[in-house]
Amino acid sequence: MLLLVLFTPPGLAQDSLPPAPYAYRQLDDPAQEARAQELMETIRCLTCQSQSIADSDAPMAGDMRSEVRQRIAAGEDPEAIRQWLIERYGDYISYKPVVTGLTWPLFAAPVVLLLLALFLLRGRFRRNRHGPESGGGA
16 A cells, blocks of 8 residues: 555656647648658657557657657757657667668568568479379279
8 A cells, every 4th residue: 555655646746747838739830840740650659659659649649749849840850850769769669660780680581481481382383283193092
């Protein structure tokens, strides 16, 4: 019971904070808002994990939307913002994965599996083309 009392107030306090300034408000410049929206659709919400921050209603997604919009309004390049988010939260946050020394097996595995499947199917079809072997059958 003591643990519940100790850890509940911080959790409740976070939800009672007002949303970030640009969490639900678009930028005045349509071109900047379009760049921000395009970037936000490629960034994963860390709370929901199945939605982009553009689609999520989670408070954390709202904070991230606000951060993206503020940085776009300040003139920062969307790709620089993406890199900052990746450095801060890890590769998982981006829906546009990057091939690195650590992730290349994830990109290579489907190609290797496809080649293996084609090799196995080629051998199977080659055996079937010659027909059943004649034996002293019944």
